[in-house]
Amino acid sequence: MKNFHYNVPTEIFFGKGAIANLSHIGRYGKRVLLVYGKDSIKKMGLYDKVVRILEQLDMDFFELSGVDPNPRIESVRQGSVLCKKHGVDVVLAVGGGSVIDCAKVIAAATVYEGDAWELVLDSSKIVDALPVVAILTLAATGSEMNGSAVITNVETREKIGTYSTLLKPKFSIMDPEHTFTVSRAMTAAGVADIMSHTFENYFTPVKGAYVQARICESLLKTCIHYGPIALDEPTNYEARANLMWAGTLAINGICSLGQQTGWSVHPLQHQLGAYYDITHGVGLAILTPPWMRYVLSDETVGKFVEYGVNVWGLDANGDPFDIANRAIDQTEAFFLSLGLPMTLSEVGIDSRYLEEMAKNCERRTLQGFVPLTYRDSMAIYKAVL
Amino acid sequence: MKNFHYNVPTEIFFGKGAIANLSHIGRYGKRVLLVYGKDSIKKMGLYDKVVRILEQLDMDFFELSGVDPNPRIESVRQGSVLCKKHGVDVVLAVGGGSVIDCAKVIAAATVYEGDAWELVLDSSKIVDALPVVAILTLAATGSEMNGSAVITNVETREKIGTYSTLLKPKFSIMDPEHTFTVSRAMTAAGVADIMSHTFENYFTPVKGAYVQARICESLLKTCIHYGPIALDEPTNYEARANLMWAGTLAINGICSLGQQTGWSVHPLQHQLGAYYDITHGVGLAILTPPWMRYVLSDETVGKFVEYGVNVWGLDANGDPFDIANRAIDQTEAFFLSLGLPMTLSEVGIDSRYLEEMAKNCERRTLQGFVPLTYRDSMAIYKAVL
Numbered sequence: 001m002k003n004f005h006y007n008v009p010t011e012i013f014f015g016k017g018a019i020a021n022l023s024h025i026g027r028y029g030k031r032v033l034l035v036y037g038k039d040s041i042k043k044m045g046l047y048d049k050v051v052r053i054l055e056q057l058d059m060d061f062f063e064l065s066g067v068d069p070n071p072r073i074e075s076v077r078q079g080s081v082l083c084k085k086h087g088v089d090v091v092l093a094v095g096g097g098s099v100i101d102c103a104k105v106i107a108a109a110t111v112y113e114g115d116a117w118e119l120v121l122d123s124s125k126i127v128d129a130l131p132v133v134a135i136l137t138l139a140a141t142g143s144e145m146n147g148s149a150v151i152t153n154v155e156t157r158e159k160i161g162t163y164s165t166l167l168k169p170k171f172s173i174m175d176p177e178h179t180f181t182v183s184r185a186m187t188a189a190g191v192a193d194i195m196s197h198t199f200e201n202y203f204t205p206v207k208g209a210y211v212q213a214r215i216c217e218s219l220l221k222t223c224i225h226y227g228p229i230a231l232d233e234p235t236n237y238e239a240r241a242n243l244m245w246a247g248t249l250a251i252n253g254i255c256s257l258g259q260q261t262g263w264s265v266h267p268l269q270h271q272l273g274a275y276y277d278i279t280h281g282v283g284l285a286i287l288t289p290p291w292m293r294y295v296l297s298d299e300t301v302g303k304f305v306e307y308g309v310n311v312w313g314l315d316a317n318g319d320p321f322d323i324a325n326r327a328i329d330q331t332e333a334f335f336l337s338l339g340l341p342m343t344l345s346e347v348g349i350d351s352r353y354l355e356e357m358a359k360n361c362e363r364r365t366l367q368g369f370v371p372l373t374y375r376d377s378m379a380i381y382k383a384v385l
Numbered sequence: 386m387k388n389f390h391y392n393v394p395t396e397i398f399f400g401k402g403a404i405a406n407l408s409h410i411g412r413y414g415k416r417v418l419l420v421y422g423k424d425s426i427k428k429m430g431l432y433d434k435v436v437r438i439l440e441q442l443d444m445d446f447f448e449l450s451g452v453d454p455n456p457r458i459e460s461v462r463q464g465s466v467l468c469k470k471h472g473v474d475v476v477l478a479v480g481g482g483s484v485i486d487c488a489k490v491i492a493a494a495t496v497y498e499g500d501a502w503e504l505v506l507d508s509s510k511i512v513d514a515l516p517v518v519a520i521l522t523l524a525a526t527g528s529e530m531n532g533s534a535v536i537t538n539v540e541t542r543e544k545i546g547t548y549s550t551l552l553k554p555k556f557s558i559m560d561p562e563h564t565f566t567v568s569r570a571m572t573a574a575g576v577a578d579i580m581s582h583t584f585e586n587y588f589t590p591v592k593g594a595y596v597q598a599r600i601c602e603s604l605l606k607t608c609i610h611y612g613p614i615a616l617d618e619p620t621n622y623e624a625r626a627n628l629m630w631a632g633t634l635a636i637n638g639i640c641s642l643g644q645q646t647g648w649s650v651h652p653l654q655h656q657l658g659a660y661y662d663i664t665h666g667v668g669l670a671i672l673t674p675p676w677m678r679y680v681l682s683d684e685t686v687g688k689f690v691e692y693g694v695n696v697w698g699l700d701a702n703g704d705p706f707d708i709a710n711r712a713i714d715q716t717e718a719f720f721l722s723l724g725l726p727m728t729l730s731e732v733g734i735d736s737r738y739l740e741e742m743a744k745n746c747e748r749r750t751l752q753g754f755v756p757l758t759y760r761d762s763m764a765i766y767k768a769v770l
């Protein structure tokens with residue numbers, strides 16, 4: 001097990017009616033920037049509830065709406081201009097990971113002299129930030145309880161993650177009922193995202209982080225159990241609740257600290273996101289099985305056997321490569337059963353930018369479970385063309 | 386899944402050499418009360434390291450040593466007198482759960498006008514506390530990352546837990562090497578304590594907290610895997626590290642929130658602790674199998690099957706009661722294999738106070754997995770006399 005520093009001060013108010021706890025936002029000042037995406041929070045009545053609570057608290061609020069999935073640096077710049085102009089004290093994100101990520105970088109950019117994109121390119125430049133509060137409406141990215149934010153620069157075709165402990169939300173409100181209206185496709189993509197975060201932590205060259213590995217398996221089992229239920233019964237509270245909390249735990253440090261390594265599938269997918277603006281979880285689902293098959297080797301087969309036996313309940317007595325391949329096949333079959341595409345062509349990606357994307361991956365060198373070079377990235381992309 | 390509020394701001398510095406992070410204590414002031422037990426922290430050289438860092442920080446420190454296992458209210462009173470007298474800013478606990486629990490209540494008692502025991506009897510009276518910092522030397526109670534403290538009043542024969550979010554350590558230093566010198570018997574008792582915390586969370590009448598249940602199983606598997614290794618190889622870093630972190634996670638909210646229920650075996654054991662001053666984990670180990678057998682019924686058998694299949698790897702195809710009983714037998718056999726006593730007479734407890742203890746249990750009504758009355762408590766005690 002590696003040394004680690006666990007520092008997650010974010011408070012979580014979880015469950016039905018948790019929105020009442022939004023009143024705690026009053027601790028952080030009187031002027032709020034309300035950040036959200038499209039119309040969905042209005043359709044589900046959440047917008048009105050938020051506004052009512054802010055009004056009851058006699059808070060002034062300003063709005064940044066229309067934040068895109070794969071949130072753009074333009075939205076961040078726009079938000080920070082609003083914050084500076086109105087002397088905003090606290091940034092309130094109402095939405096999924098994209099909205100929360102955008103709100104986080106707005107919070108940092110507001111108190112930064114230079115351009116917001118610098119904070120994405122170099123996280124060490126984040127030395128201060130407004131407080132962030134989140135109301136989560138999608139089980140997926142885990143942004144509600146960590147310091148990460150991924151921002152896209154369409155102009156430069158870059159989708160890059162930044163991080164600061166200062167970006168961790170002060171508190172997050174997680175009501176599973178707020179995810180009842182999430183579409184079938186987005187629910188499936190969210191499940192793939194949660195599983196991918198867990199895989200990035202689980203498939204590690206670090207030895208001896210046994211408890212973390214077992215917890216990763218817990219989250220994977222939760223996704224496998226409740227993913228299909230949430231698709232079939234979108235208002236099944238237990239399914240939505242378990243997926244929502246699993247999404248948080250997958251990437252708040254509980255799974256990674258002590259066995260942390262570089263990530264592999266996320267950087268490969270960030271290239272797809274930057275070039276094609278596809279749904280993040282969909283890209284991860286497409287790339288996961290070919291990545292698994294590509295890195296399977298004499299060195300790594302043991303970990304895949306562990307995965308197959310502990311997560312998929314495969315018989316431990318058998319040829320290790322057979323068990324490993326069956327585990328990978330089951331992973332792919334599971335994503336397929338959720339209705340997720342399994343090839344790049346299904347999401348409109350052809351070979352045009354493959355070399356460029358693979359080169360970009362190599363520039364940041366993927367030192368993960370198995371280090372990946374340009375050649376490796378190309379091979380993985382091509383396997384699912 | 387029940388609604389929950391997760392709020393654990395304690396920072397953890399985990400791993401070899403983590404003691405260097407004690408320097409962060411400077412954030413909380415200049416005057417420290419150093420709380421510890423007997424000589425062990427001096428023998429292992431930890432005391433000298435702590436003193437060196439406090440001196441480098443130019444901090445004044447005062448000492449309360451000799452804190453007992455099952456820490457006494459007298460120690461708390463003594464500590465708070467020292468804090469008031471010397472204008473202490475921060476309480477530093479160096480030891481296991483007893484020392485940390487004692488330090489927590491000292492921190493609250495220092496800023497309380499009345500007698501410290503009132504804070505144990507009525508946690509709502511804890512409205513302020515000095516900051517607490519912990520250096521953990523025993524994997525067991527999880528006190529390093531929660532707001533609980535259990536204090537014994539020998540005079541009134543009471544061992545009672547109190548709780549406040551204000552008692553959560555600001556940060557805790559967890560170096561598995563600090564547990565290398567823990568004796569075989571105390572290591573075993575610690576494992577039983579961690580497993581018991583997990584059981585208290587796992588055996589719950591609350592439905593649908595699937596992810597929490599799987600995480601509980603992760604911790605149980607970790608104890609079962611590494612407990613024997615730590616006994617055989619006391620300096621096995623991975624064994625000590627996994628047990629240490631499992632001990633924290635067993636009772637910091639990750640296992641309980643969303644499925645929280647009243648506890649059963651701990652209140653039964655607190656009576657033993659108050660009347661006989663036995664080692665906490667030993668009492669828990671003795672009482673766990675008879676409690677399991679006692680509450681096994683048509684209503685609860687499903688949970689025991691889940692436990693047997695998921696933790697002990699028992700074949701799910703079979704008579705449920707057979708699986709359940711085998712799971713309980715394996716639990717007992719595991720504790721025995723760690724060298725733990727399995728009867729009360731082995732730890733010098735006879736029938737003398739049984740009725741009194743069972744009555745005390747009932748006074749606080751055990752509304753746990755299965756509610757327990759006086760009769761039930763008596764039956765459980767008698768089963769292991």
